[in-house]
Amino acid sequence: MLMSQKYGCTQHQLQRTVYFNTPLAKMLSFFVIIVLCISRVSTFDTKVSQNARSPSESYLISIWQNRLYLYSAAALVFGIWFSLKLVLRKKSFSKDVGPWVYKAVKSNDSPDRDTSVHVSGVKIFYGSQTGTAKGFAEELSEEVKTLGIPAEVIDIKDYDPDDQLADECTNKSVCVFLVATYTDGQPTENAEWFCKWLEEASTDFRYGKTYLKGLRYAVFGLGNSVYVGHYNTVGKNVDKWLWMLSGMRIMTRGEGDCNVVKSRNGSIQADFVAWKVRFLKRLLALAKGEKKSCSGNCKTGGSCKNKRKDGQEKGEEEEEEEKAALQNNSSEEDLIESSSDEEDSGLQDEKNSGSVVDMEDLGKIMNSAKKAKSKEEGRGDGQMVKLSKLNGVKKIEDDGERREMITPALRGALTKQGYKLIGSHSGVKLCRWTKSMLRGRGGCYKHTFYGIESHRCMETTPSLACANKCVFCWRHHTNPVGTEWRWKMDPAEKILQDALEKHQSMIRQFRGVPGVKPERYEEGLAVKHCALSLVGEPIMYPEINTFIRLLHSHRISSFLVTNAQFPKEIRSLVPVTQLYVSVDASTKDSLKKIDRPLFKDFWPRFLDSLRALGEKRQRTVYRLTLVKAWNVEEMQSYSELIALGQPDFIEVKGVTYCGESSASSLTMANVPWHQEVVAFVQQLADMLPQYEIACEHEHSNCLLMAHTKFKVDGEWWTWIDYERFQELVQAHEESGGQQGFSALDYMAKTPSWALFGANEQGFDPADTRFQRRNKTKDISGC
Numbered sequence: 001m002l003m004s005q006k007y008g009c010t011q012h013q014l015q016r017t018v019y020f021n022t023p024l025a026k027m028l029s030f031f032v033i034i035v036l037c038i039s040r041v042s043t044f045d046t047k048v049s050q051n052a053r054s055p056s057e058s059y060l061i062s063i064w065q066n067r068l069y070l071y072s073a074a075a076l077v078f079g080i081w082f083s084l085k086l087v088l089r090k091k092s093f094s095k096d097v098g099p100w101v102y103k104a105v106k107s108n109d110s111p112d113r114d115t116s117v118h119v120s121g122v123k124i125f126y127g128s129q130t131g132t133a134k135g136f137a138e139e140l141s142e143e144v145k146t147l148g149i150p151a152e153v154i155d156i157k158d159y160d161p162d163d164q165l166a167d168e169c170t171n172k173s174v175c176v177f178l179v180a181t182y183t184d185g186q187p188t189e190n191a192e193w194f195c196k197w198l199e200e201a202s203t204d205f206r207y208g209k210t211y212l213k214g215l216r217y218a219v220f221g222l223g224n225s226v227y228v229g230h231y232n233t234v235g236k237n238v239d240k241w242l243w244m245l246s247g248m249r250i251m252t253r254g255e256g257d258c259n260v261v262k263s264r265n266g267s268i269q270a271d272f273v274a275w276k277v278r279f280l281k282r283l284l285a286l287a288k289g290e291k292k293s294c295s296g297n298c299k300t301g302g303s304c305k306n307k308r309k310d311g312q313e314k315g316e317e318e319e320e321e322e323k324a325a326l327q328n329n330s331s332e333e334d335l336i337e338s339s340s341d342e343e344d345s346g347l348q349d350e351k352n353s354g355s356v357v358d359m360e361d362l363g364k365i366m367n368s369a370k371k372a373k374s375k376e377e378g379r380g381d382g383q384m385v386k387l388s389k390l391n392g393v394k395k396i397e398d399d400g401e402r403r404e405m406i407t408p409a410l411r412g413a414l415t416k417q418g419y420k421l422i423g424s425h426s427g428v429k430l431c432r433w434t435k436s437m438l439r440g441r442g443g444c445y446k447h448t449f450y451g452i453e454s455h456r457c458m459e460t461t462p463s464l465a466c467a468n469k470c471v472f473c474w475r476h477h478t479n480p481v482g483t484e485w486r487w488k489m490d491p492a493e494k495i496l497q498d499a500l501e502k503h504q505s506m507i508r509q510f511r512g513v514p515g516v517k518p519e520r521y522e523e524g525l526a527v528k529h530c531a532l533s534l535v536g537e538p539i540m541y542p543e544i545n546t547f548i549r550l551l552h553s554h555r556i557s558s559f560l561v562t563n564a565q566f567p568k569e570i571r572s573l574v575p576v577t578q579l580y581v582s583v584d585a586s587t588k589d590s591l592k593k594i595d596r597p598l599f600k601d602f603w604p605r606f607l608d609s610l611r612a613l614g615e616k617r618q619r620t621v622y623r624l625t626l627v628k629a630w631n632v633e634e635m636q637s638y639s640e641l642i643a644l645g646q647p648d649f650i651e652v653k654g655v656t657y658c659g660e661s662s663a664s665s666l667t668m669a670n671v672p673w674h675q676e677v678v679a680f681v682q683q684l685a686d687m688l689p690q691y692e693i694a695c696e697h698e699h700s701n702c703l704l705m706a707h708t709k710f711k712v713d714g715e716w717w718t719w720i721d722y723e724r725f726q727e728l729v730q731a732h733e734e735s736g737g738q739q740g741f742s743a744l745d746y747m748a749k750t751p752s753w754a755l756f757g758a759n760e761q762g763f764d765p766a767d768t769r770f771q772r773r774n775k776t777k778d779i780s781g782c
């Protein structure tokens with residue numbers, strides 16, 4: 001209406017113009033004009049001789065006499081109109097979707113033509129030191145473009161995999177990695193961060209095994225076979241890590257060899273050209289929408305899902321099957337491009353060879369290793385034990401007779417999961433929140449609740465062993481289990497020193513990484529907090545008290561989490577900044593189901609541990625993990641457990657899904673929504689007059705209930721004055737334990753953004769929130 005007024009015409013006029021402009025209307029008018037012209041010419045010839053007839057009779061007769069001209073004119077007009085239409089349609093279609101898809105559709109004989117875009121573009125990443133890979137990337141890009149497919153060359157150092165890689169799963173791009181290998185199998189400088197990130201992600205359950213599902217990729221490695229043992233390691237690894245995250249390899253990995261004697265095609269350039277030809281062929285097939293499945297001739301024989309029996313229909317989800325086939329067949333050697341047509345082979349052996357050992361298998365490895373050792377030594381598990389002087393944990397008297405907690409198999413598996421192992425029973429790992437805060441993207445929920453500076457926090461454990469096999473344990477039972485200390489023991493000084501060194505070296509790898517704040521990087525090198533919660537049960541380590549004292553002497557705060565199975569050890573523990581017990585369930589039955597404890601008397605131990613916590617004077621916390629349909633219904637029992645231990649704080653968080661595992665039956669359906677956690681906490685708070693909801697960390701699905709003694713003049717003091725704590729604990733030590741202190745002596749005021757109900761929902765406004773593509777892959781922290 002507005003438009004018609006603006007241009008001074010009525011809607012009716014507009015409609016008429018539109019009708020007139022349709023191709024059919026144009027054709028009809030053209031036809032009428034031609035008919036009129038022809039008839040006029042022919043009637044002029046006969047006018048003179050047929051003067052006697054009436055004008056209408058003459059007109060009709062002339063039309064009849066010239067009917068042949070009319071038919072021809074009509075046929076001519078229709079022919080011109082039809083050809084014009086065809087040309088116009090072809091032009092607009094090829095302009096919209098690109099000639100490669102157009103060609104694909106053109107060559108498709110199927111009646112229902114697929115007009116969707118199958119490849120939106122090709123991203124060519126290069127990891128190059130002296131320019132060969134970069135040159136190849138540019139060459140490939142040009143050739144891809146000549147096919148009408150957009151291509152982009154990307155220096156891999158300018159790409160942030162954490163932010164961007166998951167997006168490639170859905171944007172229909174194809175990612176190509178051209179990566180060179182250098183001394184000792186290391187990546188080039190520009191690919192260092194990408195490789196490090198990818199390796200960690202591939203073994204970190206928090207990303208999940210399917211993190212890159214949908215990503216289509218191809219790898220060409222550049223190397224020199226004279227470097228025996230490290231030949232093309234980077235290409236192999238990148239290919240393997242992408243695959244482990246469920247990326248879809250579109251063709252076998254290519255390997256370029258600078259060693260002309262051994263190079264398959266005579267030179268690295270020729271190797272690249274051979275691979276490139278195959279790549280372009282595959283790319284065109286993908287652009288046409290073709291799906292390539294395993295030939296069925298792979299080495300797995302019967303187990304290959306794509307192996308067809310005669311006359312058998314292929315499965316319904318062809319693409320899924322293709323993926324399964326890719327991942328199920330043949331061994332590492334088949335992954336390297338060969339002259340044979342049998343490509344798309346898989347990497348099952350890679351998985352089985354220890355890169356990710358199934359957690360249950362690890363348990364078996366541990367058990368059989370234990371049994372073998374016991375047999376060898378002619379004794380069972382009933383070893384001589386003696387109580388440690390340092391705390392109550394039993395330990396074997398003679399160190400010489402004990403075995404190491406970390407076996408070589410376990411060491412390999414844990415190392416591949418990103419743990420930095422220390423000595424024979426300890427470990428350290430860089431927490432995701434430490435990385436997040438280094439980049440100014442917010443800290444963990446302990447930053448919100450207690451003022452922990454996540455970028456200065458070291459997550460470690462002096463005991464990888466544990467006495468539970470919790471269903472939601474994010475280590476999936478890679479760690480050994482046991483009810484008492486029966487291993488060789490490393491001194492606390494050595495563990496701390498190594499932990500600090502390894503943590504610092506992991507922080508150093510963030511130097512210059514895109515997004516890392518220089519001031520946070522500098523601060524991160526000086527550890528201020530230690531979260532003793534990485535894996536296992538720290539309190540099992542017989543020298544845990546020495547370890548804690550050492551932390552405090554370095555002015556490092558201590559947050560210790562125990563599984564509430566060692567009440568004696570809790571009682572004999574020296575003051576820690578904050579002591580946690582995990583309260584994973586509120587009844588005996590659900591605790592057994594969720595924690596799967598090794599102790600037969602696990603329930604009395606659990607209750608006594610809570611009582612022991614109640615006797616502590618420093619800050620204490622219950623950590624409740626809500627597992628929907630498992631433990632959320634037990635409100636009354638929870639309130640009774642809280643009365644038993646009278647903790648200062650109660651953290652309530654929704655369980656984090658750790659991905660599928662044979663070790664856990666937990667599914668996404670067990671993960672409560674944030675609003676469900678809030679509703680649970682509100683109900684619980686109604687039953688506990690001494691507690692109120694103080695803080696919230698929405699992006700970890702976590703809330704904090706605090707005892708009202710931390711609410712001073714209507715304001716919450718849930719944060720910690722870390723300096724004050726260090727002074728108090730030092731005075732306590734110097735007085736030989738005489739000078740006590742309590743939780744209220746080192747509390748600090750909670751900032752407004754951290755409070756429950758604040759607009760920020762627990763996100764520090766000093767940082768910038770980064771939304772993950774997949775929220776279910778977010779994690780709450782230790």
Ligand SMILES: Cc1cc2nc3c(=O)[nH]c(=O)nc-3n(C[C@H](O)[C@H](O)[C@H](O)COP(=O)(O)O)c2cc1C
Binds near residue numbers: 180186227230
């Ligand atoms: C100092 C040096 C060390 C190398 N180390 C390895 C190695 O360990 N394994 C390997 O396969 N290739 C190795 N190479 C070969 C390179 O990967 C190969 O020359 C490659 O084409 C270099 O690619 P760029 O020019 O893109 O950096 C090394 C080359 C140099 C110069």
Ligand code: SF4
Binds near residue numbers: 431433446447782
């Ligand atoms: S989640 Fe735990 S280890 Fe990570 S920064 Fe927070 S307190 Fe430290």
